[in-house]
Amino acid sequence: MSITAKEVEHVAKLARLELTEEEKAMYTEQLNAILKYAEKIGSLDTDGVEPTYHAVELANVLREDEVRPSLPIESVLLNAPEEEDGQIKVPAVLE
Amino acid sequence: MSLLHPSIEEIRQKLNDRELSVEELVSASLARIEQVDGTVGAFLSVHAEEARKHAQALDRKLQEGGPQGLLFGLPAGVKDNLNTLGFKTTCASQFLSNHTSIYDATAVRKLKEQDYVLVGKTNMDEFAMGGSNENSSFHPVRNPWNVDYVPGGSSGGSAAAVAAGEVSFALGSDTGGSIRQPASYCGIVGLKPTYGLVSRFGLVAFASSLDQIGPLTRTVADSAYVLQAIAGHDTQDSTSLNVEIPDYRKALTGDIRGLRIAVPKEYMGEGVAPAVRDAVKNALVELEKLGAVWEEVSLPHTEYAVAAYYLLASSEASSNLARFDGVRYGVRSDRAEGLIDLYRKSRSEGFGPEVKRRIMLGTYALSSGYYDAYYLKAQKVRSLIKRDFDQVFERFDVVVGPTAPTPAFKLGEQASDPLTMYLNDILTIPVSLAGIPAISIPCGSDNGLPIGLQIIGKALDEATVLRTAHAFEQSTKYHLARPEL
Numbered sequence: 001m002s003i004t005a006k007e008v009e010h011v012a013k014l015a016r017l018e019l020t021e022e023e024k025a026m027y028t029e030q031l032n033a034i035l036k037y038a039e040k041i042g043s044l045d046t047d048g049v050e051p052t053y054h055a056v057e058l059a060n061v062l063r064e065d066e067v068r069p070s071l072p073i074e075s076v077l078l079n080a081p082e083e084e085d086g087q088i089k090v091p092a093v094l095e
Numbered sequence: 096m097s098l099l100h101p102s103i104e105e106i107r108q109k110l111n112d113r114e115l116s117v118e119e120l121v122s123a124s125l126a127r128i129e130q131v132d133g134t135v136g137a138f139l140s141v142h143a144e145e146a147r148k149h150a151q152a153l154d155r156k157l158q159e160g161g162p163q164g165l166l167f168g169l170p171a172g173v174k175d176n177l178n179t180l181g182f183k184t185t186c187a188s189q190f191l192s193n194h195t196s197i198y199d200a201t202a203v204r205k206l207k208e209q210d211y212v213l214v215g216k217t218n219m220d221e222f223a224m225g226g227s228n229e230n231s232s233f234h235p236v237r238n239p240w241n242v243d244y245v246p247g248g249s250s251g252g253s254a255a256a257v258a259a260g261e262v263s264f265a266l267g268s269d270t271g272g273s274i275r276q277p278a279s280y281c282g283i284v285g286l287k288p289t290y291g292l293v294s295r296f297g298l299v300a301f302a303s304s305l306d307q308i309g310p311l312t313r314t315v316a317d318s319a320y321v322l323q324a325i326a327g328h329d330t331q332d333s334t335s336l337n338v339e340i341p342d343y344r345k346a347l348t349g350d351i352r353g354l355r356i357a358v359p360k361e362y363m364g365e366g367v368a369p370a371v372r373d374a375v376k377n378a379l380v381e382l383e384k385l386g387a388v389w390e391e392v393s394l395p396h397t398e399y400a401v402a403a404y405y406l407l408a409s410s411e412a413s414s415n416l417a418r419f420d421g422v423r424y425g426v427r428s429d430r431a432e433g434l435i436d437l438y439r440k441s442r443s444e445g446f447g448p449e450v451k452r453r454i455m456l457g458t459y460a461l462s463s464g465y466y467d468a469y470y471l472k473a474q475k476v477r478s479l480i481k482r483d484f485d486q487v488f489e490r491f492d493v494v495v496g497p498t499a500p501t502p503a504f505k506l507g508e509q510a511s512d513p514l515t516m517y518l519n520d521i522l523t524i525p526v527s528l529a530g531i532p533a534i535s536i537p538c539g540s541d542n543g544l545p546i547g548l549q550i551i552g553k554a555l556d557e558a559t560v561l562r563t564a565h566a567f568e569q570s571t572k573y574h575l576a577r578p579e580l
Contacts, residue, residue, distance in 0.1 A: 003459065015413060015458040016420070016435070017451055018443040027455055033514050034456060038402040041476050042468065051474030052481055054304050054334065055530020056291045056554065061333040075197040081427035090422055091434050 003031050098123055099260030099577050103169060103317045106263065110157065110168055117157065117168035117212070121150035124170035124214050128261045131580045136236045137246075137256035139175050140183050141215035146170065149212050156210075164210030165324050171206065172256045172265040175216040176223055177308070178297040179203050182213070186299050187231040188221045190425045190445025200297025201332065202266060202308045202325045209324040217265055218252030221447045222416065223273055223301045225249050226519045229510055230449045237506070238280060239578040240544055244503040247277030253311045254281040259580055264321050265311045270302050271404050272499075272523025274309045275535040279498035279547025282537045282576060284312045284564070286322060287523075289555045290530035291336035293322075294329030302411035303334075305404075305527050314574055315536060315565040319343035322557065338555060346558035347565040352386030354563060355491045361397040362496030362522055371497045374539030374546040378567065379495065385566050389495070394483040396476065400525040401517055403473040403480070406460045407528075410470050412450075413457030419445065452513060481529040488553045493563050497522055498535040498547035522549060532557045536564045537573040545576075 003011075005028045012019045012027075019027065073086055082089040098120075101109070109115040125143050132138055153168050173179055176186045178196040180203075185191040199207065206213075220230035228236040228251030236251040238244040239259040246255040250267030254277035257265050267274040269287040278285025286309045293308045300306060310321035323344065328337040358379065363372055379389050421427040421441025428440035446454070460469035487494060499519055509516045526533045531554050538548035548567070552560035568574050 007459070008455070011455050011459045011462065014462065015454050016417075016438045016442055017446075017454065018439045019451075023448075023451070027452060030452060030513055031456060031459065034405065034517075035459075037514055038406055038469065041399050041402045041406075041472055044396075044399060044476060044479070046472060046475035046479070049475040049478050051471055052477040052528075053474060054290075055477075055481060055528065056289070056334070056336065058291075058334055063330070071197060076423075078197055079194050079424035081421060081425070088423055091431065091437055093434050 003028060003035060097260060098127060098170070098263060102314050103166070103263060103320045106169065107167065117150040117153040118147065120168055121146050121170050121212050121214065124262055127259070128214070131259050132261060134237060134242055134580065135239055135255050135259050135261070136234050137217055137252040137259065137261060138172065138215040139185060139187060139218050139233055139252070142182060142213060146212050146214045153210060153212070164208060165320060166206060166209040166211040168210060168212060169263040170212045170214045172215055172217040172253055172262045173203060173213060174219055174250055174253050174265070174267050176219060176268060176299040177203055177266060179213060179216065182216060184216065184299070186222045187219045187233060188445065188447065188450070189232040190419055190441070192232070193426055194424050198297060201294035201329045203297065205325050205327070206266070214262060217250070217256055220249035220251070221450050222299070222412070223249040223268055223270055224412070224449050224453055226272070226276055226516055227509065228252065229506065230447060232447050235506060238503050238544070239580055240282060243505055244544060245280065245506055247280035247503060249273040250311060251277045254278050254283060254285065257281070257283050257311050257313060258578060260577070264317055266308060267311050268298055268306055268308050269527065270305045270408060271527050272520040274311060275498050275523050275533060275547070275549060276520060278311055278535040280503040280545065282540070282545030282578070284315055284318050284534065284536050284574070286310055286318045286534045287526070287532060288322060288326065288557055289532045291334050292555065292557070293325050294327070294332040294335045296329055296331035300415040302408035303415060304411060305408060315534070315561055315568050316344065316347055318534065319347060319561050341558055343558060343561055346562045348562060349566050349569055351382065351563055351566045354387040354493065356382060356387050356389035357392040357487045357491035357494045358389055359394040359397065359494060359496055360391050361394050366500050366521065367497055368501045368541070370541035371501060371546050375495070375497050375548060378538040378548050381570060382495070382567060385570060392487050392491070394487065394525065396479045396483050397525055399476050400480055400528060401521050403476040404524045404528060405456065405517055406469050406473040407477065409453040409457035410460045411457070413454045413461065416450070416454055449513070477528045480525050484529045484531060492559055494551040496549055498549040499523070502541050502544035502546055526551050530554060532560050534560050534564045536568055537576070539573060
């Protein structure tokens, strides 16, 4: 399998990245080299092998649905690029 | 006084005997940073004033005879992907260059509870992606043994800071080798604990099913001290294991008679530099002298580990790094028109090339039509790699081999070829995929550059890993060598 420049553009769009023409060419080449290398796992017979999503067996961890203290608003807003009236400000969502 | 020589145990003794004050200790650390860090570049931020104040407070506590934590007064560096309340946490990324932590990571909180002193945040590959520290958005780190060489990565700043005697110990994080490989390159001790032993809460996530926090120290006993402080169950991390934590220092008996060691032939093959192979063979002779027995084994799926890892880690990274959108924190682009454009421009301006590469790879591997061939297949390969280890551990106590195929390489030497760089992790990645503990300790050098021995244990058997490493260390002199800076 190989990845085309057009697919790289599509993937960048999905990942919310804006690539320059130079970057597109570079990533097409590099991702192809990496994917070519990754293809070696395709040759392994994994029929009947269960996937390991976590190395350690874990069940769902649940807790009582009770109110706990949250971070203070001032702390949360400390790193916000823009704020207004105790809320984080973003550009208009609907034009 | 120099921080280069005394162990944690010795410093504790000196503090107890009033031969040393915490202020003197912390001042020595800050002076050493002042002296060498312009060259080494291990730190992204140094908190001299806060560290001095903290030291004075601890000295008062010492005078009053109050209780002393396990790491009382010890100056330390913390990797810049671990949140430290009130201090910057940037992940060595332009994107987070203005980000201040509003809470402590659990591992950091636990160090505080044991009275450590934070002197600064250590440099790293951006978002922990890399093996040379050249991917830091701010400045590279240089290997204290030879400043033309890389310190390894991604915890390169933590490893170099410890090797250069700037701090008593440091915390790092390891996803595919990011504690062990820089420890190997810098001639120190680096431990990656069992997945789930140390809470990941407050560690900026790279690949959540693999990330693990661990200590970088100059001796194995120091490693046991720090692990003791940070291990343990945490309700804030749903993958945190609820298990009893043993006394790791009690494991350091020096006695490894009858220990069964497996040496995978795949770890001693052609891709491994002859000097590294020789150093590991010498180490095996030493371990035999101490009463251990070793046998060659096979971990047949080793050659597939790197491919599976890069698909899995990049997939998880592409998902984890979606949170960096310029809305709640980080540097927001001022050129954006509308919300989607704000995400796009903030990310494109804030992330470096390796981070973008992995986000692209992960997004592709998870995208519709490719999921089965890449992501799911890689998870199955992960099962096979884990099974390899399970089978070997039925007959053996530890697995021993090199940490990295070569000693450190020169800055810039591999920067243009991501795939070559990825292959440096070929001997650390299988362990990460299996979620088991491993330590790197110094076992020799080549042209003045350190070589690391990797000792791998069963899940949650850090005690045997530490015992083996300690016995080897105490019967050899590699850990006593210091770089000249």
